[in-house]
Amino acid sequence: MNDGYASVMPANAYNWTAVWRRNYLAWRKVALASLLGNLADPITNLFGLGFGLGLIVGRVEGTSYIAFLAAGMVAVSAMTSATFETLYAAFARMDVKRTWEGILFTQLTLGDIVLGELVWAASKSVLAGAAIGIVAATLGYASWTSVLCAVPTVALTGLVFASLAMVVISLAPTYDYFVFYQSLVLTPMVFLCGAVFPTSQLPDSFQHFAGWLPLAHSVDLIRPVMLERGADSTAMHVGALCVYAVLPFFASTALFRRRLLR
Amino acid sequence: MNMSNVAIDLVGVRKSFGDKVIVNDLSFSVARGECFGLLGPNGAGKSTIARMLLGLISPDRGKITVLDEPVPSRARAARVRVGVVPQFDNLELEFTVRENLLVFGRYFGMSARKIEAVVPSLLEFARLESKADVRVSLLSGGMKRRLTLARALINDPHLLVMDEPTTGLDPHARHLIWERLRALLARGKTILLTTHFMEEAERLCDRLCVLESGCKIAEGKPDALIDEHIGCNVIEIYGGDLNQLRELITPYARHVEVSGETLFCYARYPEQVSLHLRGRADLRVLQRPPNLEDVFLRLTGREMEK
Numbered sequence: 050m051n052d053g054y055a056s057v058m059p060a061n062a063y064n065w066t067a068v069w070r071r072n073y074l075a076w077r078k079v080a081l082a083s084l085l086g087n088l089a090d091p092i093t094n095l096f097g098l099g100f101g102l103g104l105i106v107g108r109v110e111g112t113s114y115i116a117f118l119a120a121g122m123v124a125v126s127a128m129t130s131a132t133f134e135t136l137y138a139a140f141a142r143m144d145v146k147r148t149w150e151g152i153l154f155t156q157l158t159l160g161d162i163v164l165g166e167l168v169w170a171a172s173k174s175v176l177a178g179a180a181i182g183i184v185a186a187t188l189g190y191a192s193w194t195s196v197l198c199a200v201p202t203v204a205l206t207g208l209v210f211a212s213l214a215m216v217v218i219s220l221a222p223t224y225d226y227f228v229f230y231q232s233l234v235l236t237p238m239v240f241l242c243g244a245v246f247p248t249s250q251l252p253d254s255f256q257h258f259a260g261w262l263p264l265a266h267s268v269d270l271i272r273p274v275m276l277e278r279g280a281d282s283t284a285m286h287v288g289a290l291c292v293y294a295v296l297p298f299f300a301s302t303a304l305f306r307r308r309l310l311r
Numbered sequence: 312m313n314m315s316n317v318a319i320d321l322v323g324v325r326k327s328f329g330d331k332v333i334v335n336d337l338s339f340s341v342a343r344g345e346c347f348g349l350l351g352p353n354g355a356g357k358s359t360i361a362r363m364l365l366g367l368i369s370p371d372r373g374k375i376t377v378l379d380e381p382v383p384s385r386a387r388a389a390r391v392r393v394g395v396v397p398q399f400d401n402l403e404l405e406f407t408v409r410e411n412l413l414v415f416g417r418y419f420g421m422s423a424r425k426i427e428a429v430v431p432s433l434l435e436f437a438r439l440e441s442k443a444d445v446r447v448s449l450l451s452g453g454m455k456r457r458l459t460l461a462r463a464l465i466n467d468p469h470l471l472v473m474d475e476p477t478t479g480l481d482p483h484a485r486h487l488i489w490e491r492l493r494a495l496l497a498r499g500k501t502i503l504l505t506t507h508f509m510e511e512a513e514r515l516c517d518r519l520c521v522l523e524s525g526c527k528i529a530e531g532k533p534d535a536l537i538d539e540h541i542g543c544n545v546i547e548i549y550g551g552d553l554n555q556l557r558e559l560i561t562p563y564a565r566h567v568e569v570s571g572e573t574l575f576c577y578a579r580y581p582e583q584v585s586l587h588l589r590g591r592a593d594l595r596v597l598q599r600p601p602n603l604e605d606v607f608l609r610l611t612g613r614e615m616e617k
Contacts (some may be wrong), residue, residue, distance in 0.1 A: 053369065060387060067417040074414060075405060147401035153367060154395035155418035155466075156387050236478070311366050 116201025121244030130177035135214035174207025215301035324373030351522030357505035394463030453484025541601035
């Protein structure tokens, strides 16, 4: 079929909202537990590393280590939140729960479903990122306006990592394969992209490589905003993140077509 | 049949996965308001045909038209007017019955008000009025199936595609589904039903197509198929030496078939056969009218697996 790929792309600009609202309804039933879970991990990291290491490290790039780290943690929590939502929850809806199958009986396309899932995962990233921001602002490590200004980048970061995780779940036969993505891709990214220490600490070749990674672009956008500094190459970072969000979207939709529509 | 009276039209449809041909040069046509059955054992290609009708998979060859829309190219437009009951329930288990209908209605672009307007009649239809706010995970298998049926009706479809709608249900739940499906047919809906359940096909279908390994081996009204291929009484005999029995009764039978541990004897005058079996305490003999099961056995030389 020549029009095979066209027919799985989003049918219009609003079909995806039905998928988003389905996920929102499911989330509302467990909202409290989900929010606490979202908060616990990054806040533990923030306090553990921030206060513990902060004492040893002192000031980093002209600010306290905990303020430096808080900005990195906003990006990391956006990344992990969108990734986990996609890897585990979206995978379950696609595979074991057959939720997607039911949706495909309606007038929605596979692209509508994937888009709805991506925006949903990004919404959860905003919650997770905002939670860290609120903690940082409450403790005086960032201003309330700067936290608010970081939200669009947090959302974009969520889209990027949901989109990348979509490719992973479109290929993974079972849950067991996700661990490779987590430990071989995500965890190294946390350390390579300047989330917990400045990339200038890395050897040159690593710095060069890290500059290509999506989390590096997120950190380079979020940290200057959170610390109220001028940002460099904003357009380039935003553009790179858009590419990281859009290309995997098309790739995963095409892969899902091969996996589900046969 | 003129075009607008045709709900489904398949012409020369073929589908294979790798080397395996799943559907082989299949053609059939379903009129609006008709209940059409695809009858065949597991692996006959029934579910693949259902998925092709929905445009979820493309045929390698052939032409499919559903509600006057070419499929798969305009499958999305066709699906707006189609309801689907899949073989395996894919309800939202953590949602209530009402929420399931709400969420599914949204997928069709229905407003909350429009969905709320149709939900009471759907709940009544599915006999789930008292369960509206119960979580689906707490429902019985029969209730879940009825909810799946109600969900398939949310967009007021012209055509229902049902893949094994009563598989796995107990007899009571099954009869309730059948009764509901007849109510839908009385309202003028078209139903395409796949089943490996002969009784279901006989009771519900106006016409049916018998499939084996992706090929159509017979098509017609259930009664006509039974008349054409069997057309006489059936005596089932269990026990004893089947080869010896075959020799004994063949002279009085139109046709004798052995399948597994059962001997099927097709005879115009079953009394003659019974006469020769009188006094055989080692045998269990059952005389009955012919059914689709016999047609399948006759056409394929084997019983349909259940």
